[in-house]
Structure formats: C-alpha cells, structure tokens
Amino acid sequence: MECFLLSQDGDHDPIPLPDGKAVVLGRGPETCIKDSKCSRRQVELLADCAHQAVRITQLGVNPTSVEELELKKGDSTTMKEGETLFLVNGLYPHTVRFTGSKPTRPPSASQTKTDVSGSLARSRDTKPKRTVKDFFCAQRPEDSKRSPSSREAHAEPSSKKPKGESPMEQGSGSDSEEEASRKLKQLQETAAQAHQTNNTAAPLAGSSEIHRGDACPRDSWEEHGKLLVFNKKGVQASSKVAGFDIDGTIITTKSGKVFPVGPDDWRILYPEIPKKLKQLLSEGYKIVFLTNQLGISRGRLKPEVFKAKAEAIIDQLAVPVQVLVATGMGIYRKPALGMWHHLCDKANGGIQVDVQESVYVGDAAGRPANWAPDRKKKDFSCSDRLFALNVGLKFATPEEYFLGWKKAEFHLPTFDPRKVDPAAPLYDPPTAQLVSRSQEVVVAVGLPAAGKSTFTKEHMVPSGYVTANRDTVGSWQKCVSMCEQFLKSGKSVFIDNTNPDVESRRRYIDVAKKAGVPVRCFLFTATIEMAKHNNTFREMTYTGQGHQPVNDMVFNSYKSKYVAPSLNEGFSEIVKIHFVPSFKDPKLEAMYRLFLEG
Ligand SMILES: Nc1ncnc2c1ncn2[C@@H]1O[C@H](COP(=O)(O)OP(=O)(O)OP(=O)(O)O)[C@@H](O)[C@H]1O
Numbered sequence: 001m002e003c004f005l006l007s008q009d010g011d012h013d014p015i016p017l018p019d020g021k022a023v024v025l026g027r028g029p030e031t032c033i034k035d036s037k038c039s040r041r042q043v044e045l046l047a048d049c050a051h052q053a054v055r056i057t058q059l060g061v062n063p064t065s066v067e068e069l070e071l072k073k074g075d076s077t078t079m080k081e082g083e084t085l086f087l088v089n090g091l092y093p094h095t096v097r098f099t100g101s102k103p104t105r106p107p108s109a110s111q112t113k114t115d116v117s118g119s120l121a122r123s124r125d126t127k128p129k130r131t132v133k134d135f136f137c138a139q140r141p142e143d144s145k146r147s148p149s150s151r152e153a154h155a156e157p158s159s160k161k162p163k164g165e166s167p168m169e170q171g172s173g174s175d176s177e178e179e180a181s182r183k184l185k186q187l188q189e190t191a192a193q194a195h196q197t198n199n200t201a202a203p204l205a206g207s208s209e210i211h212r213g214d215a216c217p218r219d220s221w222e223e224h225g226k227l228l229v230f231n232k233k234g235v236q237a238s239s240k241v242a243g244f245d246i247d248g249t250i251i252t253t254k255s256g257k258v259f260p261v262g263p264d265d266w267r268i269l270y271p272e273i274p275k276k277l278k279q280l281l282s283e284g285y286k287i288v289f290l291t292n293q294l295g296i297s298r299g300r301l302k303p304e305v306f307k308a309k310a311e312a313i314i315d316q317l318a319v320p321v322q323v324l325v326a327t328g329m330g331i332y333r334k335p336a337l338g339m340w341h342h343l344c345d346k347a348n349g350g351i352q353v354d355v356q357e358s359v360y361v362g363d364a365a366g367r368p369a370n371w372a373p374d375r376k377k378k379d380f381s382c383s384d385r386l387f388a389l390n391v392g393l394k395f396a397t398p399e400e401y402f403l404g405w406k407k408a409e410f411h412l413p414t415f416d417p418r419k420v421d422p423a424a425p426l427y428d429p430p431t432a433q434l435v436s437r438s439q440e441v442v443v444a445v446g447l448p449a450a451g452k453s454t455f456t457k458e459h460m461v462p463s464g465y466v467t468a469n470r471d472t473v474g475s476w477q478k479c480v481s482m483c484e485q486f487l488k489s490g491k492s493v494f495i496d497n498t499n500p501d502v503e504s505r506r507r508y509i510d511v512a513k514k515a516g517v518p519v520r521c522f523l524f525t526a527t528i529e530m531a532k533h534n535n536t537f538r539e540m541t542y543t544g545q546g547h548q549p550v551n552d553m554v555f556n557s558y559k560s561k562y563v564a565p566s567l568n569e570g571f572s573e574i575v576k577i578h579f580v581p582s583f584k585d586p587k588l589e590a591m592y593r594l595f596l597e598g
Pocket of ligand 1: 447449451452453454534535537538539541547550579583
C-alpha cells in the first residue's frame with residue numbers, strides 16, 4: 001500500500017508520500033504552484049498507511065486547510081481519502097489516495113469543461129469558514145459576563161474573533177524579541193485568573209444543569225507556546241469536566257519499567273477505564289487529559305512522537321478526548337493553573353466550567369511508601385493532588401476512581417503557601433534595629449530566593465543603604481571592591497549574596513574592619529521548600545528583567561556549604577529575618593498562595 005497526493009485540478013503528477021516519512025511541500029516545481037502567498041515549505045505531510053490517514057501540519061504563514069477546517073502555523077490535523085486539502089488560502093485543492101499502484105494524474109482544469117475559473121470558484125466556494133477555535137474558542141470578555149444558561153449563545157461559533165488577539169494564541173516565540181512583553185501579558189492574564197480562581201470563581205452555584213457545546217468536527221493539534229492542545233473529533237464542550245492525568249493514571253508501561261522504553265511501551269492501566277470514560281461521556285462530561293511532559297522541552301521526547309502516542313491511546317479508548325500538554329516549566333505545568341485556565345477560558349467553547357461538578361484524577365497524589373498492600377513505592381510527586389487543590393476540584397487517585405479502593409493516606413508538601421503569615425514578626429530579636437544611624441556593613445546569609453533583595457529594597461535602601469550583589473557585578477572580587485568603594489564614599493552597604501560559609505562572609509568582614517566600620521549579619525530564615533516556591537513564583541512572574549531561574553543544584557550547593565553564622569566571625573550582631581509576605585497586587589498574592597511545586 002502506497003500513499004499519493006493528487007492535485008484535484010490535475011496541475012501536477014501524483015506525489016508519493018512514503019509511509020511514516022515526512023514530506024514538505026509548497027510553492028515549487030513539484031506542485032507547480034507559483035503563488036507567492038504559498039510558502040516553499042507550506043505543509044508537512046506524514047502518511048500513515050496502516051490507518052489510511054495523512055497528518056497535515058502547516059509550516060507556512062498563510063492558512064492551509066482541510067475541508068472546512070482552517071489551520072494556522074504549527075497546527076496539525078489528519079486527512080483521509082475523499083477529503084480535500086487546500087494548500088493555501090482555500091486554493092490548490094488536493095486529495096490523498098492509498099493504493100497498490102501509482103494513480104494516474106487527473107485531467108488538468110484547462111483540459112476539462114470545468115475551466116480554471118470554475119476550479120477557482122469551487123475552491124472559493126468551499127473555502128473554510130471555521131477554525132478549530134470556533135468550536136473551542138477563546139472566551140471573549142463579554143463571554144465571561146454571559147449567563148451560562150444561554151446555551152445557544154455559547155454554541156454559536158465565534159468565527160469573527162480576530163486571530164492572535166491574545167498572546168496565548170501565538171506560537172511559542174520563545175526566542176522572539178516580543179518574548180518579554182508576551183510573557184508580561186501572559187503573566188497578567190494568569191495572575192488575574194489565579195485571583196479569580198481564589199476569590200471570585202462562581203461555579204454555577206447550585207445548578208447541576210449541564211451546558212454543552214458543538215462537537216469538534218475533526219482531530220486537530222494546536223500549539224500555544226509551552227502548551228499543546230489536541231481536540232479529538234467529537235469532543236464536546238461541557239460545563240462538567242472529568243480531567244485525568246495520562247501516565248500512571250490512564251496508561252502504564254507494557255514493559256513494567258517506570259519510564260517507557262519506546263513509543264509503543266504503553267497499555268491501558270486498568271480494564272475498567274474505557275467503560276468508566278464512556279459512562280462519564282454519557283453523563284455529559286467532557287473528558288480532558290491534562291499532562292506534564294517536560295521531556296518535550298528538554299529534547300528527550302519529540303512532540304510528534306508524543307502526539308502519535310496520545311492519539312493512539314484515545315483511539316484505543318474509543319472516546320473523544322481533549323488533551324492539554326504542558327511541554328515545559330512555567331505556568332502551564334501542574335500544579336500551576338495555566339492549563340486549567342486555558343481549558344476554561346480558551347478551549348471550552350465559551351461554556352463556563354462548573355468546578356463543583358467536575359473532577360480530576362491523577363496518580364501524583366503524595367501517597368507514602370506501602371500505601372496499599374502491594375504498592376511499595378511512594379508517589380513520585382503530589383502535583384496532581386495539588387493541581388486539584390489549587391483549582392478547587394474533587395480529587396481521586398486512579399485506584400480510588402476506577403477500582404473503588406478506599407482513600408489512601410497522603411502527605412501534602414511541608415511548605416504550604418496558603419499558610420504563610422503576613423502578620424508574623426519580620427525580625428528576631430524584637431529589640432534589634434533594622435537600620436543603623438552610623439555607617440556599617442550588613443552581610444546577608446540566606447538561600448537563593450529567600451527574599452534578600454526584596455527585603456533590602458523595602459527596608460534598607462530607603463534608609464540610604466547601597467547594595468552590592470555578586471550576581472549583578474559578576475564575581476565576588478568585584479563585589480568586594482564595590483563594597484570598599486561604597487564605604488569610602490560614606491555609605492552603609494548591604495551585601496546581598498547567599499554567603500553560606502565562613503569564607504564567603506570573611507571577605508566583607510575584612511573590608512569593614514579595614515574601613516573601621518561595624519559589621520552585622522542578617523540571617524534569612526526561609527526554609528528550602530519556601531525558597532523553592534519563591535523561586536518558582538519568581539520564574540513564573542519573570543518578565544525579562546531581573547532574576548534568572550535558579551536550579552536545584554544551586555539550592556543543594558547552598559545546603560552543603562552552609563555553616564550557621566556566629567559572632568566569633570566578627571559580627572557585632574546577628575539578626576534573623578523572617579519571610580513575611582507583602583503584596584501590592586492581590587492578583588500576584590493569589591498566585592503566590594497556590595501550590596506551584598509538585
Ligand atoms: N516579602 C515578600 N512578599 C512577597 N513576595 C516576596 C517577598 N520577598 C520576596 N518575595 C518574592 O520571592 C521571590 C524571591 O525573592 P528575592 O528575589 O528577593 O530573593 P533573593 O533571596 O534575593 O534571591 P537570590 O538570592 O536568588 O537573588 C521574588 O519573586 C519576590 O517577589
């Protein structure tokens with residue numbers, strides 16, 4: 001069995017599409033297309049002879065379409081025999097043929113009674129009117145105000161929505177110049193959504209009425225930066241969502257290994273699963289898989305391999321499923337809420353999700369070792385349970401949900417961002433003075449992201465202290481000479497480094513002694529769990545200026561070097577500085593108070 005691409009207008013000879021091999025086509029001699037709107041690399045076609053389907057991925061800028069579905073750059077869909085692929089702008093109709101021998105070239109338009117204008121007229125007639133987003137459209141501002149009971153209003157596709165109006169709808173663009181402003185906008189959206197989730201989300205109070213949208217017309221993949229979204233043909237928007245993690249929840253490895261040894265190393269975890277999903281469907285739920293796949297951005301997992309696997313899983317389950325995939329770190333990665341917000345605001349046809357009626361199931365549930373008689377291993381993380389907790393969703397493990405096992409024991413992380421006390425004392429001993437009237441050096445000691453820079457900006461700089469920071473100047477040597485210069489100019493200096501050991505602190509004690517000024521130590525008491533949370537928060541709110549993310553190695557290195565500061569080192573006083581949250585923006589506070597680390 002071979003696959004060929006045929007021009008419906010007979011413009012060129014059938015083009016072979018070898019099984020499993022990507023073929024890129026566009027303007028050029030092979031297709032005889034000269035139209036400059038068609039890129040030379042307009043579409044990628046990947047034939048799957050076993051399933052008699054071809055995956056179409058748009059590479060060019062102008063839209064490719066399959067039947068009535070218009071793609072955009074980076075989007076994919078599959079087409080089958082009998083369906084029409086328009087290479088660009090609703091023009092150049094093609095079809096695919098699976099056959100044992102090379103098909104003949106159809107008569108060209110100019111050779112038939114259907115002349116060129118007729119052919120174009122046909123193309124224009126069938127020019128796609130709807131995009132996948134029209135079925136799972138971004139919620140417009142007025143949508144959020146609309147009553148969810150107006151079913152017709154929600155079912156109406158919003159084909160008038162201008163493309164790319166939201167930064168979430170652009171491609172990854174991670175290297176583009178617009179990255180900073182895109183991230184800033186995205187952050188504002190996410191922070192606003194977090195705020196809404198924590199404060200005002202009104203989950204259709206008391207109403208168990210189900211609201212449904214149109215069924216998605218065909219399979220399609222979309223990319224939104226570090227988020228991939230798959231809509232299986234037949235998926236219907238609904239106010240009731242049954243969300244599932246994939247690995248360890250819907251599937252497990254065939255090999256029995258923790259990580260799959262290849263793309264086919266999977267099987268459905270429990271035989272009860274397909275039946276349960278069908279039942280949910282019949283009860284009006286939309287079934288959504290929400291999965292973290294960090295391997296994609298780390299380069300360990302090709303997106304195409306993952307996409308094929310997800311589609312194969314859904315085919316085997318034989319239920320229409322929407323899939324959201326967080327491909328990297330950041331706001332989309334569970335337990336953060338980016339995926340959930342995308343689902344609610346941009347991928348549910350404008351229908352408000354009823355959190356109370358929805359559920360989330362996952363195996364990253366914080367269960368300790370031996371949580372059941374034959375389950376020795378502890379859960380690798382708690383990110384699924386925390387994700388549900390952040391949203392306010394009912395949560396169950398796969399065993400509880402599919403097999404009806406009793407609730408297992410679990411542990412939440414030791415750091416709970418909801419409990420950080422804004423009224424706690426900022427420093428200890430209470431008799432200490434934060435700022436001194438006479439010139440001095442203050443050496444900070446504390447984990448990365450313990451809050452040192454924020455503290456000094458708020459409490460020291462306004463009183464005339466200047467800051468020396470090794471990360472900013474490049475080396476400790478430069479930081480030491482900066483400190484010397486500042487002291488010469490009569491300023492008090494705050495050394496804003498982690499300074500975990502005696503050696504790193506001694507450098508500044510020596511400088512202070514040489515200058516004849518006293519030196520104090522401010523010990524920042526944030527625990528490693530809190531500091532990691534702050535770091536993730538900082539990373540998620542990073543807008544292109546300020547701090548770069550800190551990885552686990554840096555935290556571990558601090559821990560291994562740490563020696564508690566002592567007065568014997570030459571300090572006149574050691575003051576403990578506690579992390580006391582203070583936010584000017586309630587939206588940022590709402591985000592801070594979510595679990596951000598699995
Ligand atoms: N008092 C506070 N209230 C709210 N958020 C805070 C507070 N202090 C720090 N943060 C937040 O925590 C994160 C880390 O803080 P900051 O950058 O000040 O830490 P740091 O100890 O200076 O880190 P590093 O050593 O890595 O430079 C930032 O996102 C900051 O906004």
